[in-house]
Amino acid sequence: MGRAFLTFLLGACWMLNASAAQYKWKEFSFSMDVPSTWQSANDFMGVPVTMFAPMKGERRDVLQVMPTKAKPLKFSEDEKKAFDKNYLARTKKYVHGRNGKIIKVLPANIEQFDGKPMLVAGRSYSWGLRSYTEKTYYLNCGETLYHLKFQGDPAKPESIKETERVLRTFKCAK
């Protein structure tokens, strides 16, 4: 009886975890709960892992997971301050360099994710008639700094919400 219950419990745990697929890129691996309607590719345009949400009209939301070679962050106030300054400057350069318009730049916020600190920032910008919303995440995973990011269409907030939900199922291999 006890053994059967234990088996059930294990089974249930496995079931709960069933859709959290494992991803591997070079020596890095992580898991993420990605719906089956999504696609994913390694090394697309040099980005380690790209997840493609289903097409909505002419566009689809995109989620990127990028283990980096950079040192882990301390999530200190100085880092946050530096990030805010540089992120804003680079966003200006990036968007204005394409003759786009910045709609909003969200300053960095350090929040707890899976019991550990994570820096979250974001930006919205547009070119012509097309707009983009991005959120960018930095978190440590052991000795690796992970950069996660999604880009979506601000006109489709539901879709963005779903993409962000998926992103937050990220778990790195310890």
Next chain:
Amino acid sequence: MRQVIWLLIALTTSFAAHANQALEERMYFLNEQAELFTQICFTADGTYKESVTHYQASTSIRETAYDCDAQLYALNAELDAINSQVVGTPGECEFAPEDPSVAALLAQGGDALAASRSCTGGGGALNCTGDIVRNFASAFIPSAIHDFGTGTNCFTTLLAGFAYSFYDMACSITSLFGYDCDGGSGDEEAASSDAATLAGVQTEPRVNSFLSNPLGWASDVFGGFINSIGNSIMERFGCADWEGSPYVSTCLAPMSWSCANCSQRTNMVCGVFGYIAGIATQEVLTGFLVGAVVGLSTRAALSVSRNAARYFPPSVRLGSAAVSFGARAAGRIGTFWTAFTATRPIRAISDTASRIGQVLAAGNRQARRIIVIAQGEDALLAAIRRFNTLSEQALMAGFNSTAGARLATVQRLESEATRVDDILDGTVVRPDGTRFESVEDYVEWRLADLPPEQRALQVVERSAGDGAQERITFSLRRDVDYNSDISLPATPTPAVAAADDAVEPEIVVTGTREYRVTRAEIPRVTTQLRERGIDIDNLRLPVEASVARRLNGDQRTLVLEQVLDRRLSSSAADDILEEVRWGNSGRDPGNFAGRRQRVEAALRNSGMTAEEASEAANNIFRSNLLGDVPPGAITAATPNGPPPAAPGLSLTVGGSDEAARAARAGGDVVPTGSSGGTVGREVVDQPSLGTSPEVPNFESINDLRTQLDGIARRQGSTVDELLNEIQRGTRSASDFNVYDDLRGIDSFIARHGITGDEATRLRATFTSAVRQRNGLTTRNTARDLERQRGATRTRAVDCNELNRLGSTAHAFHVPSGCREVVFDQAVRGDYCSCNEFDSTRVRTRAIGPWLTPCASMAREYLSEMNQADVTALPQKNGLNRCYKVDIQPGTRCFHGGLGPTFRGFGGYAQMYCGDARSPGEFNSLGPTISASSGVNRIEGARYAPLFRDERMNVITQAGRACLDVSSTTTCSVTAISDIRSQLAALRAQPGVSAAEINDADIYIEYLMGRIQMDNFGNLRCRGSTELATGICP
């Protein structure tokens, strides 16, 4: 680099095949640009302005940059290139010498194209595509080739580089967080965003393609792009041998893509990309990305073939002369070219280029470079903008003649101007490393060391931004009289030379078209105005007449600028202010016609189109800034007089003799100094619609509008809303289409609590306005019925009964009476169903059952906007499409009081043709174009645009005549070519709206039967389901 990546991203969704580029198209661009060039770079007496660079920093360097010398060379080179194709056999494949190599090109220096995007390499002709890609990528994607070596199959290598090496995990991420980073200056946020954007447009099959064969995928993307432009743009971008500096001197040996060796091809690719990356990114990329533009090449093919097609009918306008060719296509190009090369612009270009070329060879031209900063929009800038647009179009079509020169000019000017962003984000700092707190801080620093006399000459402009790239420009000012002409001494004047030496040796900057109120003076004048009770930032119009009379020139100018929403140059402001003294001479309409004409002319000279100038003149007169205005005059006939006919063509323009007389009289009237009385014109209306463009006078109606305007301002409402309320009552909160019954002026006065003198005055004006309107309406009605006598049987019916039917309530005008009219005979072409097209070219109302006598011009139909009639409501912007229709025998119509009505468009008689069976059915009944047969079908609906620009109406008139002579919907070939010539002449006139030209194109297509009207009145190219938007393919 990233911009190029973006181009690739953009192109992943669209690879349209490039249309073959025809010589005709190339000639078209040269013809158009040559004419503009002579306008821009030559004085009226035919003198070349010498080394002048124009631009207007305060709006857009990119749009307004124009270097006469550079364009002279470019046009001359293009002339030679075309000539070699037309006259001789191009010896394209005869040269095979290696290079001039990229390095050699670069070494010549000074060229923005080459300098900004240095292509490296060169090499043999083996695997040329691979070489190009490698060279290209090593210039634009530096990381692309590092990891993959340089094997023989470099194409594969490059594709891999492209597919995989976009985002690099180098240490530059850590620099985001303030850590030092060796060797990493990239921006991973930008790289990943670019990658995400590219990912975001990949369909599922495309992602699968990437997964299964990344190289194949990249090959599609990259190679598809290269191939899509290879044979067209690049072909024209190449030159094997330049006479002087590459891209700006004459190309001695134009080459073709097919004959070019590898390094030459590389140059071509780099040139194209340099251009695209340098200038065209926003337009091209966003165009692709948002799907607004189908594709680079498609776009080019569309606009070019459309434009070029116009150039090779049997007759064509060349320079300022109209030239006829034989009808046969064969030989036409040669004939064209011979005639073309003899035109003034072309001779001016080749003669001047040859003369200047010698001076340049002597090496002494740089010192005389002059930058003209145009202040305010004027005809010169309009020409420059058009020239630059043509450059872009030509490049897209594959002719680089002037685009490269333009890019070089833009880049040179931009490199001399500091970006505001760079100042604010600390990219630009003081020599000691400290940052600038603000733009003003930076300007102060830049000017700090200048001696006062130099400082006084400085013009500092903050550009409105090209995209988001606001810049600060500094220039030295020398005031010269420059009313679209510039005449410069052969050598700089000593004063200028001194200024030159002290600051920027090679540049003399010429201030031109100085604003009447300079930027520095605005605060002072604003304060003065405030003391007089005028808050310029929150301007209430009209300005109180007693206040307006006391304004001085600067104050008046500032208010004028606010009314016009544009800065005014001294000359434009002075021209307008000149009219103030005429305003004091009272309210004589004859005098007014002349005043108005002069104001419009001044506004047109400042760069407005005729249409804008007319509207702006209205606004100015309404504002009280120019003194008294005869009652009702503002919105009466536009006394433009007949437009000048294009040289070489005899245009039959239906100008109003009466208006022209008035205009002439206006110029001659000597102000008498007082005339408080109302000397209105006699009310004129249409004895025979369709032939006379005279427009009735609505003076009382306009007085009413003026009074209502005061009330509207107090209540935060609009005159139109108040008029609507008087006529219809107020809308029900629950149903937008339902009104309460509290109509009429008394209800209105009571509801708005208007009392005392104001109420009395309002009631009197309203009564007078209604009387005036009724008089017009009654007369219109009688005349229209008279016209149809013999064809119809009429009997009086109760208008009130008609008005109770359906949502057309109040359509029929009770005071003038209503009649049932039964047509015993067919009446062809007397009545029109008129409409306003929206921007999508979908008609906004069915053809039928409301008909109105056909007018020949848009302005004969008075809409709410231009008539200000108390009752003309729904057509705010005026009609622009009419369908001439036939009324079948047996059709029963209701001649509905025939005045301005709620449901109608105002101004003329209207009638409803259909059965008045029951309320609610009223609207849906009656003949329409879509009905299958019988009296319920409107037959013979023929389309005719109504132009607002009177000059354009010659087109419709010709078209109407053409349609009238035969019962078919096509014109004779002769008639079409006549109309086309007329359009070609109009096209060249300043201020003719592009939209109306486009409408005329559509109309001509329609006359030719290439565009057809469906049963709903929509226009489609024959055999196509798409709405026609221009010339059919």
